[in-house]
Amino acid sequence: MSSAQIEIQVIASLVAVACAIPGTFLVLRKMAMISDAISHSILPGLVIGFFITQDLNSPMLILLAAVTGVLTVVLVEQIQKTGLVKEDTAIGLVFPALFSIGVIMIAKNANDVHLDVDAVLLGELAFAPFDRLIVSGVDIGPKSLWIIGVILLITIALLFAFFKELKLSTFDAGLATSLGFSPVVIHYGLMTVSSITTVGAFDAVGAILVVALMIAPAASAYLLTTDLKKMLLLSIVFGVFSAISGYWVAHWLDASIAGSITTMLGLLFLIVYLFAPSKGLIAVMYREKQQKIEVSLLTFLLHLKNHTEENERHVNHLREHINWQKIRAKTVVDLALKNNMITIDNHIVSLTEKGDEFTSQAIDYIITNQDTQIEDMKDDFFLFRG
Amino acid sequence: MQKIAVQVDDLTVAYNYKPVLWDIDLEIPEGVLMAIVGPNGAGKSTLIKSILGILKPIAGSISIYGKPYEKQRSLVAYVPQKGSVDWDFPTTALDVVMMGTYGSLGWVKRPGQKEKKAALEALEQVGMLPFKNRQISQLSGGQQQRIFLARALVQDASIYFMDEPFQGVDATTEIAIINILKALRKANKTVVVVHHDLQTVPEYFDWVTFLNVKKIATGPVKDIFNDDNLTKTYGINYKVSIQK
Numbered sequence: 073m074s075s076a077q078i079e080i081q082v083i084a085s086l087v088a089v090a091c092a093i094p095g096t097f098l099v100l101r102k103m104a105m106i107s108d109a110i111s112h113s114i115l116p117g118l119v120i121g122f123f124i125t126q127d128l129n130s131p132m133l134i135l136l137a138a139v140t141g142v143l144t145v146v147l148v149e150q151i152q153k154t155g156l157v158k159e160d161t162a163i164g165l166v167f168p169a170l171f172s173i174g175v176i177m178i179a180k181n182a183n184d185v186h187l188d189v190d191a192v193l194l195g196e197l198a199f200a201p202f203d204r205l206i207v208s209g210v211d212i213g214p215k216s217l218w219i220i221g222v223i224l225l226i227t228i229a230l231l232f233a234f235f236k237e238l239k240l241s242t243f244d245a246g247l248a249t250s251l252g253f254s255p256v257v258i259h260y261g262l263m264t265v266s267s268i269t270t271v272g273a274f275d276a277v278g279a280i281l282v283v284a285l286m287i288a289p290a291a292s293a294y295l296l297t298t299d300l301k302k303m304l305l306l307s308i309v310f311g312v313f314s315a316i317s318g319y320w321v322a323h324w325l326d327a328s329i330a331g332s333i334t335t336m337l338g339l340l341f342l343i344v345y346l347f348a349p350s351k352g353l354i355a356v357m358y359r360e361k362q363q364k365i366e367v368s369l370l371t372f373l374l375h376l377k378n379h380t381e382e383n384e385r386h387v388n389h390l391r392e393h394i395n396w397q398k399i400r401a402k403t404v405v406d407l408a409l410k411n412n413m414i415t416i417d418n419h420i421v422s423l424t425e426k427g428d429e430f431t432s433q434a435i436d437y438i439i440t441n442q443d444t445q446i447e448d449m450k451d452d453f454f455l456f457r458g
Numbered sequence: 459m460q461k462i463a464v465q466v467d468d469l470t471v472a473y474n475y476k477p478v479l480w481d482i483d484l485e486i487p488e489g490v491l492m493a494i495v496g497p498n499g500a501g502k503s504t505l506i507k508s509i510l511g512i513l514k515p516i517a518g519s520i521s522i523y524g525k526p527y528e529k530q531r532s533l534v535a536y537v538p539q540k541g542s543v544d545w546d547f548p549t550t551a552l553d554v555v556m557m558g559t560y561g562s563l564g565w566v567k568r569p570g571q572k573e574k575k576a577a578l579e580a581l582e583q584v585g586m587l588p589f590k591n592r593q594i595s596q597l598s599g600g601q602q603q604r605i606f607l608a609r610a611l612v613q614d615a616s617i618y619f620m621d622e623p624f625q626g627v628d629a630t631t632e633i634a635i636i637n638i639l640k641a642l643r644k645a646n647k648t649v650v651v652v653h654h655d656l657q658t659v660p661e662y663f664d665w666v667t668f669l670n671v672k673k674i675a676t677g678p679v680k681d682i683f684n685d686d687n688l689t690k691t692y693g694i695n696y697k698v699s700i701q702k
Contacts, residue, residue: 098635100544100547102547155474233566234565235568236560236563236566236567236569237560237566239557240560242547243543243544243549243554243557244538244542244543244557246507246510246512246538246542247534247536247538247557247609249510249511249512250510250511250512250531250534250536251531251560251561252528252531252561252564253565253646266503294548296549298548298549298550298551298593298595299471299548299549300547300548300549302548303548312641438489
């Protein structure tokens with residue numbers, strides 16, 4: 073690997089980490105679309121900043137663009153507050169307006185500079201190593217590396233300092249207010265960090281990938297864990313994995329790095345979405361199927377419990393009587409046998425003591441909705457896991 | 459004379475210029491277990507939220523033991539409506555209860571062993587200790603409500619505000635909760651509960667406030683919980699048989 077290749081991967085990874093942290097909270101706050109709005113509407117801020125500073129990497133330009141990002145959020149909220157349109161509509165109104173102003177400004181004034189719409193949308197990660205930071209004649213690495221590095225350090229410092237406040241105001245803004253932690257301050261703090269991160273990552277990966285890096289890792293992590301800290305860690309791991317694997321996919325395919333990283337993020341989410349152990353699509357389908365069988369089992373057991381007469385408990389009669397297809401009837405009878413809930417003697421089905429007890433307990437639970445007695449049944453049956 | 463825990467003067471709150479609470483004057487004496495009753499949209503939750511500074515009133519003032527709420531936060535605990543939070547949030551029962559300690563910690567400082575111990579005790583008190591590590595979406599409605607109660611208990615406050623703590627809970631949980639509330643009153647704490655089930659008011663509470671945008675009446679249950687006030691509040695001819 074050449075040093076440029078390593079530098080690109082390091083930049084992509086740092087961007088991924090810097091995006092995953094605010095992204096996790098955006099996903100939990102159901103504000104994913106806000107990151108899309110911010111990433112597009114910072115463009116006029118970038119362009120104006122560029123006119124003033126003539127330097128794409130100036131901290132002043134980053135701050136100006138971040139201000140535009142926060143302004144976007146304020147505008148969206150103000151429009152929404154009128155009650156005339158809903159939040160998604162407000163987002164859809166604000167960011168294209170600001171973005172298009174930026175596009176016109178580039179087209180009118182910045183034709184001769186290194187700032188074009190393609191680069192804005194998709195970034196130019198491959199060129200990042202060419203723009204070096206030279207301090208008193210010494211080359212200390214690519215500028216984008218330093219920019220995103222500093223942003224990431226600030227983000228991590230803020231995360232450590234305000235983790236508790238972020239968690240509380242995300243989970244329960246009402247309690248946060250009553251305890252004296254202003255959710256408004258936290259909200260705008262998060263919006264500022266998201267905006268600054270977006271600007272910092274913008275030059276390297278572009279407006280579209282920034283959104284993907286904020287949302288996809290967090291959304292994948294959300295399906296895999298029930299612990300906020302683990303969710304943050306997983307988001308970071310997923311982000312870095314996609315950044316590095318995406319780089320190599322781009323290398324092999326000779327394609328856009330930003331595009332490849334985004335594709336990897338999409339694939340990663342798809343895999344998690346399908347195969348996540350408890351929230352994944354397959355797990356959910358399996359659980360629903362099991363629950364359906366268990367409801368049938370309970371119906372069957374209840375029928376046995378209600379009828380002592382032999383003709384009601386004959387195997388053949390059961391199939392007709394409960395009106396089940398052959399396969400379903402067999403599945404249910406097998407499940408009951410496996411759990412020692414019934415015995416079949418000369419084609420007559422009888423409840424065992426265990427089956428009898430189970431039926432009473434389950435019916436009792438369904439009627440009274442009591443919690444405690446069901447806890448030990450949760451391990452064996454999906455039906456009671458909610 | 460009994461001390462006044464909460465004093466509300468001339469409180470008016472509006473959503474989009476439509477008043478939901480109109481000129482409320484209310485004194486809540488220390489050590490009462492009080493129900494706020496009234497029809498849907500009467501402003502019961504709004505009253506609590508305004509006292510706690512979550513909603514900004516357009517007029518009026520509130521004091522907790524004679525001082526503004528901002529100076530008395532540590533004396534007040536709040537149990538919001540269960541439906542006001544996202545129970546799919548990635549966190550555990552213990553962690554939610556720990557949130558009750560954040561107020562005394564202030565900004566930046568993190569909870570430590572002392573806070574954890576307090577949270578475990580509160581979980582024990584509401585009978586939820588065996589579920590401390592369970593993800594909150596895996597708890598039943600009654601269990602979630604107990605967790606919220608434990609989170610308020612851990613604050614060790616003087617005044618407790620609860621927004622419909624009995625909503626969607628099973629009978630056992632309801633009894634467990636009311637027993638804890640009665641124990642709080644015994645310890646001379648003040649408990650204010652937004653309540654829906656009129657039948658249980660005389661059994662559970664000793665103080666009641668009738669509310670329907672305006673305050674209808676407030677006072678001891680035995681004196682003012684009668685058909686007259688119920689009819690004034692609910693606008694229909696109400697008859698409840700007060701249980702002895």
